[in-house]
Amino acid sequence: MISEEINNALPFNIVDRTLIVNFKGNVFISSAEKFNQNTIKTIDLATYDKVIFDFTDIKQYDMFLFVFNKELKEYFYQNNKPLSYRGKNEKISDFFEYLSKLPYSEIKNTKIKQNPVYNLISNLGEITQKLTQDFYLFLKFLGEILKGFAKLFYHIKAIRWSDFRTQLSAVGVSALPISILITFLIGLITAYQGALQLHQFGADLFIADLIGISITRELGPLMVAIIVAGRSGSAFTAEIGTMKVSEEIDALNIMGFNIIDFIVMPRMLAIIVAVPFIVIITNVVGILGGLVASLGTLDITVSSYFNRLQESLFLRDIASGVIKSLFFAFSIGLIGCFRGFQVSGGAESVGRYTTSSVVTSIFHIILIDALFTLLFPLIGL
Amino acid sequence: MFGKPIITVNNLYKSYENVSVLENINFKIYEGEIVCIAGGSGCGKSTLLRQIIGLEEPTSGEIIIGDQYLFPNSEQMKSKIRQKFGVMFQLGGLIASMTLRENIELPLKSFTKLSINQIKEITKIKLTSVGLNNFEDYFPAEISGGMKKRAAIARAMALDPEILFLDEPSSGLDPISSSSLDELIRELNAALHTTMVIITHDLSSIFAIADRVILLDKSVRGILEIGSPKELLLSKNKLVKNFFNRIRNEVNYEK
Structure with a gap:
């Protein structure tokens, strides 16, 4: 043809x-x-x-x-x-x-292509310079945020409280259903896995210890933090990044608004207030998930499960999880907003920094978790 | 002077949720012509453009491209008809993660069977014809607003479309960049004989480039008058006079 x-x-x-x-x-x-x-x-x-x-x-x-x-x-x-x-x-x-x-x-390419060795050294230098600069900017941003928090004590009206309500609903209330579902399933899975082992030793009742402590101290706060990092941390970066690309941030700056008080503080406060509450609610749901699996696989009753839980679970376990979650929330908010301000150029940059925000947040969550695991025994928690 | 009709719009009506935006639109655009669709903000210029390029369906009426009906037609046929179009959107729409060369090569690589050398050659010609030789390896973020518009024109022209639609090409440009863009449009039209449909409300551009102007107005929800810029300037219609008054005032001011 x-x-x-x-x-x-x-x-x-x-x-x-x-x-x-x-x-x-x-x-x-x-x-x-x-x-x-x-x-x-x-x-x-x-x-x-x-x-x-x-x-x-x-x-x-x-x-x-x-x-x-x-x-x-x-x-x-x-x-x-x-x-x-x-x-x-x-x-x-x-x-x-x-x-x-x-x-x-x-037509000649005006961008001169150098030899590979030159490029390697130059790239290495550029990366080092970028990392150092990133770190410096991050410290500066952290300082600004701490200053913002200090204003809570002497200039509380500086913060845009109307946005705080919207953010609290977006970060907290909207995240509840998915957090509840996930921790319920985590409680269920943990109990099912634990039950098989405990049953071999006739230690059926200790399933309440296993679930109670693992959910409140570790799994609840960690799962909530990961969900919030994926939902809200990324949203902070994308929102702020898009505002930066469309010159909204510049416009606010020129009008005399303090960007930290206007944009960052409502988000930081919302995330810090919302996350511990989500953790407390999901702790309960996770324990219930454990109960459902235990009733199905082990020879225990609802009352024996809760009696044992009362004996084995202390306020310090719950407190340690909630305290940790406060730090998780702070780091998610901080990284989410910081990455948003790093966006420059166009849509592609927004996507890049949003991904980076989630990855960095999750890394920091795990890092903070490890630090607290080492630190808590020292202070008796 | 011009060839046969390439765009025919008959009795076009467009409304959104019972709010009528365009009523009784009738006009023809001929091969090789530069037609400006002008009018104040909110008069339906961009809406009309979106109907002509097939992004939105008119509530009633017909749009004929060459001898093919754009509506009603299958998606497949519509996209075949759209291959005759090159469109430069208001914000340019250049892909930020690609260099100018890659932006222009993209449609050539995706929709044609040209050899690598032919693609390179055509890309070079396109970039040079819009005055962007030596900027091949630059990313859109690295060039100025005027250059971005030029690059967007080059990309819209990548496949040598029969009709080039430009949505507010001079918006956001300084008068010098704007007039050099006007010159470029004239030059490309003269050299390549591409039919050009330009959405604009920039009076100086209209006088510099248009063979004919389709003047829309919000109050009539449609076409106020069609004619050469000179004809419109001499029009007795009060609304047309109002639209052109600004430029007259500017001329008086200069005197």
């Missing part, structure tokens, strides 16, 4: 040792395939001395005619075959003249 089309689009014949190439129909970028598959370059060069391009039958054309013509022209020039045209009307001549006058063949 294609070969038939090619023959129709670019037929040629040799008359008196002259190769005549007929350009037919529409010579468009979209019809490049049939022209590009021509067999002109396979013709024996000894069979002709000169070439004529016949443009008489061209219906319509675009830039492809110029580029294709140039390509073939170069081929014939290299092989010392003089080329002339037939049916090249004024319109085509003007078109060719306009395009050949453009200085495009002189």
